[in-house]
Amino acid sequence: MSRFNLSTAILLLATVTSLPAAKPLKAPDGLFKDLNDSNATSVILLRETELFIDGRLISSMKGARRKLNQPVKHKQNPLLVADKPWEVGGPGYGTVHYDPKTKLFRMWYQTWKKKKGISEGNLCLATSRDGVKWTKPVINKDTGTNLVSPPDVPGFQCPGIIRDDNDPDPARRYKMLFSCAPNNKSSSWMSSAGFSPDGIHWTTVKPLKIIPFSDTQVCPLWDSRNRRYMAILRFGPPNVRLVARTESEDFLHWSPKVTVFRRTTRDAVQQTQFYQMAPMPYAGGFIGLIGAYHNESLKPITPDKPWTDRQDLQLAYSRDGVIWSRVGGSGTVSYSELMAKRDWGPRARASVFLPYGDMKRKDWDWGYVIPYFTPDPIVVGDRIHFYYAGTDAKHWWTWTGDPPKLDPNPKPPKKGVGLATLRVDGFVSVEAGPKGGSMTTRPILFLGDTLTVNAEAKGGSLTVEALDAEGKPIKNFGIESSVPLTSDSINHKLAWKGQADLHQLQGRPIRLRFHLKGAKLYSITPGTRHAHYIQSYDQ
Template sequence: MFSSVRFGTGRLAPCRYLISKHVLRHTIAVAFIRQKDVSEMKSLQLVAMLLLMLTGANEMAAQDLTGSSAVQNEVLILHGKQLFIDDYVIANLKGVRKVLNQPVKHPRNPILRKHKREYAITYGAVVWDPKNSLYKLWYQIWSDPRDSIGTAGYAVSKDGIEWERPVTDKAAGTNLAIFEPKEPWVGAPGVIIDTRESDPQRRYKMMYLAKPTLKGESLRSCAAFSADGIHWKQEPTNPVAPYSDTQIAPYWDARLGRYVAYCRTGPPNVRNIARIESEDFVNWSPKVRVLQMSNLDKPYSTNLYTMTAMPYAGVYIGLVNTYHGETISTIPDDKPWMDRCDAQLVFSRNGVTWHRVLHDGAITAAQLREKRDWKKEADDAVFLPYGEFKMEWDWGQIYPHHPPLVVGDEIRFYYTGISGRHWATYHKDTPDHAVGLATLRLDGFVSVETDDEGTLTTNSLMFLGDTLVVNANASGGAITVEALDADGKVIHRFSRSNCTPITSDSVRHVVSWSDKSDCRPLQGRPIKLRFHLKRAKLYSFEPATRQNP
């Protein structure tokens, strides 16, 4: 008689509920209390309406379902798009496999080279500003090899590919972000445009590193605000967080109603990733470590150097900078990977508990303790690789900028690439520094695919929507979908034989049965979806609302 119900994208409701009008109303009320974001409130209104339909006009149907053996299982109540990075929605894979997909580096890379007056460039932040219809980039500049002067450069672009450095200081003829009063040293700018901010002077928000004494022990995490992204006023109570010396990655978390940032742990300076949060971008919580080294990092003596992250489709996506085999000694010819940096994908459903992503998707902490060929796993876990050794412009180091950007039907990953190793001077490298771009199809992180035929069956779920939208590439093959009832029996109208095959590539296929896409008969009861793949790739699915009332 009882069914465990999951709300949203992964939070388990606090207890088991009898499918009845009273308890469902209680569950809805609890869910409303826990939501602070308007968009999620609207989606929960839909949940309320449909669940009350289940216990009102369809109450007899609901009561009948409680006698089904399938109702003893958890029922997922889904909101929005569902990815396949972890197995949250997956009950069974047969004849198909999960595959981690790497973004494709842009053919015009590098898209911005360091200027002759810039000794080196590294960490950066890219945003799209709809007010000016411009992409905007802030990047860290070193002016000499001793790191005695650190500044933040500023660049703009109409398309995110061709960039220019506007003169921000006419007297000096430079393109630097201007801090008032002047900061002796600025590093690792992490910038957001805050669309919720009522004060125009704080529309742009930055977290950055400051070094007021120009000595390493004075490194601190600070905040600044701007109306135009060029002229910045420091927060009077700086520093707002303790020590960090790499990229600080802030964003607004609508689910929490708070700002969240990822930075390095410390003090002391330990290469690990920490998380902080704030209600006002000024008063930040203590650091909590969210990633730690594991078996995956042992084969290449890997350190977790820095991390950028973003909310995406109800979950959280991150790129962790992986620094392999740090050394200032001579590197053997058979270990060209030493003293180089690339990036791996990480994944979370709450922004605190993060999972490493391998060649076949997210891995749990328990799985990380298993006996495996961890060298092969590490090789296959690379998401954004450095270039070919001493051949390409980014062969030595990759530093992802913050945050990844969703642009139309693609996800953009901007990064700094360096043609030299981390301790370049000791290895007699002569590095150049530039900004590059890599792109991934929308939702394309992990696909479910087959070169032959197979199926993906979901866990039991409550379908909240009237249309099933699928992101898939079935060129040269086909995908069909069928719906199963609570006992695992095919729902006749939504059978595989009635489904119009998907045979092309699109991020928004609309699934139809007997030439009809209306899924309203599936609403308000536990179902499973079974995807039949034939030489195809499936990236995501979404219960959407598209039909007229």
């Protein structure tokens, strides 16, 4: 080392060692918290949107109630009807996808072939840019039709279709479960699977025998949390109108069916059976649309039992996709409660999610409605899209008179596909009238600095106070400091005067007490909006 470099190094070393030591800085009070298995026991960890369909989050309500809300039917219904020679008996069971990348809606719907013996369906495809105006593109150039090429097996029907972007094999991008009778005999009825690269050209799995027969639409889903497929289908054998479930890790080997819904005491009011259920993942759980078929009869509909031989849609809910609950007029109802002996009449009628149309008005869907399967929620703006098939006749429309007789030349009913929309998260609300009411949560814990609520408070108000786990008010987050919500929004941010955000509430067990006056609360969602960097040293 030269004399110059040595001198420079000594000078630099002396300079560095002579600098004063940097002083560590202290974080503001309440920013950092301890979180362990002792101070966070018996709390609900809020990780995503929390709905009020069940009572998991609710500790108590005073002057408030939970209420099932119904979607609004589109004014232009029916949006799609059978108007082609090959659409006999359609539109029947259907599946609707929406691709946010291409902004394209795709609808697969079943029609029927004119043939003797075992029934067999066609599969058609319609597309839309807005979910309202549908076109039937020419897919098969040889026939000039919108018919896709379904699995080539006798008795094909009742398909449910998913798009699976997790499968590395592009030939299996689209997956289907369906029912068939490969030997053209009733003894060979079964449910099977098919794959497709585009949703148009399908191949059938081999061997075909993978699931016992489901005499209604088979609806598969990918359960991302548990990394497996699940399917909702009909019970059996024997073929009975009950809802069952099965699951698979590879879409080929399916577990034995388990029954998730049987008829209860409440169902005896209208002699309700479950025709099918279309599931949909939503907000960390699952929504199910049940085809609730009432009082099967060949006789005419009477004024005292207007639900006879008609079908509406009821709601079901599950947090894990395995254990399901029925939803009534005020949220989920346990199986044991549904089996209790009581006057279920008003409660049974209040459990309708999507009603059939008005028979006196001769609505296009006055007879029965069937849920269309949407394997992913279709959300447009702040509304959820629900598609369904409807008809202007009762179920057994081929029978007339009393005593009923089979009509030798029955006039086929008109069928169509309709749309109903619901406010995002709007399945069940916590609400109070003009006199006001409150709802207090169980102890919850969230991470972040923001709590967003979906609430309708126009013409009323919603305020919130934060309590500790024991129910004592938290300083600076009392009712007197709460910034009132007085408008309608799916994205209200809870706020307290003098507080830039809610980081002081995060990472600790708290309760929230909502005070509602002429207001409705639909959901609550945790999040982080701000950067929480602070300097560690003063130099």
